[in-house]
Amino acid sequence: MTELLTAAQMRALEAAAIASGAVTGLELMERAWQGVVAAIFEEWPDFAVATEGGAAPQTDFYDAKHGLPPRYLDQDESSAWRAVVLCGPGNNGGDGFVVARLLHDVGWAVEVYLYGDPARLPQGARLNYERWCELGVVTPLDHKSCEWVGTPTLLIDALFGTGLTRALPDDLQGIFRIIAGLVTAPYHPRYRRCVAVDLPSGIDADTGKCWAADFTSVIRADLSVTFLTAKIGHFLGDPFSLGKLVVKPLGLPGEPFLERGFHNEPPQDRRVKLVDQRLFGKATPILRNRLGKAISWNKFDNGHALILSGGIASAGAARLAARGALRIGAGVVTVGCPPAALMVQAAQLTAVIVRAVRDAAALDAVLADARINALCLGPGLGLGAREAALVATALARRREPRATVLDADALTLIARDAALFDLLHGDCVLTPHAGEFARLFPDLAAKVAEPATKGPTYSKVDATRDAAKRAGCVVLFKGPDTVIAAPDGRCSINAALYDRAAPWLATAGSGDVLAGFITGLLARGFAPMDAAETAAWLHVECARSFGPGLIAEDVPEELPKVFRALGL
Ligand SMILES: NC(=O)C1=CN([C@@H]2O[C@H](COP(=O)(O)OP(=O)(O)OC[C@H]3O[C@@H](n4cnc5c(N)ncnc54)[C@H](O)[C@@H]3O)[C@@H](O)[C@H]2O)[C@@H](O)CC1
Numbered sequence: 285m286t287e288l289l290t291a292a293q294m295r296a297l298e299a300a301a302i303a304s305g306a307v308t309g310l311e312l313m314e315r316a317w318q319g320v321v322a323a324i325f326e327e328w329p330d331f332a333v334a335t336e337g338g339a340a341p342q343t344d345f346y347d348a349k350h351g352l353p354p355r356y357l358d359q360d361e362s363s364a365w366r367a368v369v370l371c372g373p374g375n376n377g378g379d380g381f382v383v384a385r386l387l388h389d390v391g392w393a394v395e396v397y398l399y400g401d402p403a404r405l406p407q408g409a410r411l412n413y414e415r416w417c418e419l420g421v422v423t424p425l426d427h428k429s430c431e432w433v434g435t436p437t438l439l440i441d442a443l444f445g446t447g448l449t450r451a452l453p454d455d456l457q458g459i460f461r462i463i464a465g466l467v468t469a470p471y472h473p474r475y476r477r478c479v480a481v482d483l484p485s486g487i488d489a490d491t492g493k494c495w496a497a498d499f500t501s502v503i504r505a506d507l508s509v510t511f512l513t514a515k516i517g518h519f520l521g522d523p524f525s526l527g528k529l530v531v532k533p534l535g536l537p538g539e540p541f542l543e544r545g546f547h548n549e550p551p552q553d554r555r556v557k558l559v560d561q562r563l564f565g566k567a568t569p570i571l572r573n574r575l576g577k578a579i580s581w582n583k584f585d586n587g588h589a590l591i592l593s594g595g596i597a598s599a600g601a602a603r604l605a606a607r608g609a610l611r612i613g614a615g616v617v618t619v620g621c622p623p624a625a626l627m628v629q630a631a632q633l634t635a636v637i638v639r640a641v642r643d644a645a646a647l648d649a650v651l652a653d654a655r656i657n658a659l660c661l662g663p664g665l666g667l668g669a670r671e672a673a674l675v676a677t678a679l680a681r682r683r684e685p686r687a688t689v690l691d692a693d694a695l696t697l698i699a700r701d702a703a704l705f706d707l708l709h710g711d712c713v714l715t716p717h718a719g720e721f722a723r724l725f726p727d728l729a730a731k732v733a734e735p736a737t738k739g740p741t742y743s744k745v746d747a748t749r750d751a752a753k754r755a756g757c758v759v760l761f762k763g764p765d766t767v768i769a770a771p772d773g774r775c776s777i778n779a780a781l782y783d784r785a786a787p788w789l790a791t792a793g794s795g796d797v798l799a800g801f802i803t804g805l806l807a808r809g810f811a812p813m814d815a816a817e818t819a820a821w822l823h824v825e826c827a828r829s830f831g832p833g834l835i836a837e838d839v840p841e842e843l844p845k846v847f848r849a850l851g852l
């Protein structure tokens with residue numbers, strides 16, 4: 285898995301690299317802008333040849349004395365393309381000045397605006413500001429000048445990056461809103477592109493929260509180019525503001541540390557990983573083998589999962605979970621249902637065993653079979669006294685704790701009853717969506733929802749970590765940015781975003797399949813955190829592999845294809 289960094293971790297790595305003498309701050313800035321420009325030209329190859337028939341830059345028309353706008357050329361008027369670079373008061377702005385220089389060198393008409401006092405720019409940024417001043421003017425960015433930004437072919441947002449740590453002042457929010465409105469106006473849709481250096485200004489790199497009043501004040505990017513590795517905030521909040529995310533290397537010594545972990549490892553509870561295909565890479569042969577190969581030819585050695593079903597009307601949810609558990613490799617799957625639903629389930633299920641589980645006493649008797657090593661309660665279960673007693677019985681057997689997934693109705697039941705919540709143990713996995721999370725952990729959900737007004741802000745990552753500690757088990761907080769945390773502080777994000785976006789996965793019953801996937805992996809002997817991460821990743825892969833039109837039933841059926849593609 286890939287490490288995601290906080291702004292402080294990024295700064296520490298940068299400082300360590302500079303202190304080691306391997307690289308200077310200026311070199312880092314140069315590598316950053318090279319990365320930005322390379323990403324722009326890779327994304328829009330036409331932009332690299334703006335010199336053809338291009339006209340001279342028009343930035344020297346800015347009349348600072350009289351406060352007149354720079355006269356710019358539009359592609360309607362000339363073949364020279366117009367770029368506007370918005371620079372801020374820190375090193376993000378420093379990156380902007382150099383990007384401006386390079387675009388100028390390849391023939392763009394470039395205008396540069398600066399928010400802040402040039403005399404107070406940090407050293408590297410100041411140097412690059414001065415270099416730009418040899419080529420063109422810098423217009424102070426204020427309420428008046430921001431109107432002149434217009435609708436450039438290319439807008440570079442280099443106002444704030446990882447250094448934004450407090451709410452934007454009102455004047456700046458107003459400026460942002462005006463520019464965001466201008467660049468989203470429906471002119472020149474073919475060519476108007478916005479590129480964010482590191483991340484769109486206004487978004488907190490650690491939490492994805494917005495330091496402006498709301499995300500409408502953020503200048504939405506078509507492309508965000510970050511360095512070394514993505515930051516946590518790239519995957520939380522409103523990722524749609526970021527457009528496409530591209531990560532460019534900085535050439536730091538030992539940069540591959542990101543695959544192995546840090547040299548000076550920060551404590552577990554400060555690290556966040558992105559769940560990715562490396563789960564199945566060379567580094568984790570055990571995981572790969574466990575998924576790909578049967579542990580033994582005896583089906584019971586591959587685990588026996590018991591999924592508890594609700595009554596006739598809601599019995600389908602447990603079937604979806606059962607199908608997921610079976611496809612992901614549990615040796616045996618049983619659906620336990622109320623006697624009244626027995627015929628319905630038996631008529632629908634073939635490879636899955638069906639048993640009547642009338643009440644808690646019946647469940648207790650079923651659980652005497654020690655081969656049943658993973659349970660799933662929640663999908664379509666119901667919210668009555670019988671169901672609450674089933675949850676209590678499943679959780680209470682702590683002398684022989686079974687890996688247990690609690691989803692949907694089971695989450696509502698434990699949210700209602702503190703005594704049930706107290707029964708949670710370390711072999712449980714909770715899989716709440718936002719509404720269920722708010723029922724279970726209302727205080728944590730309220731903190732996540734708080735707008736960013738003063739730092740440090742509190743994110744979905746923080747909330748999931750705190751929830752896992754409180755519950756004493758793994759919590760998987762669903763969404764396009766699914767966060768998974770363990771009570772010991774381990775935390776990862778499974779993102780269905782950017783090139784992994786699969787919005788069609790938001791379909792009725794897909795959560796039931798996910799619960800089944802986790803249960804199946806637990807039955808196969810995966811530890812709860814591994815099971816949650818692997819299941820979440822495969823769930824998205826199935827959706828991507830199937831494509832639009834997907835319904836929940838398709839998700840487990842796509843698994844064999846996904847496994848084959850992974851070479852399992
Ligand atoms: N850390 C690294 O390794 C690298 C950083 N680089 C660039 O440097 C950026 C980080 O630079 P900085 O740490 O200077 O941070 P930024 O450039 O993001 O912003 C810091 C500046 O913004 C001001 N500021 C913060 N919050 C504000 C608010 N609410 N209203 C008004 N002003 C506010 C600060 O006083 C400071 O002047 C990265 O995003 C990236 O673009 C790259 O050049 C290369 C490598």
Ligand SMILES: [K+]
Nearest residue numbers: 441444483485
């Ligand atoms: K930015």
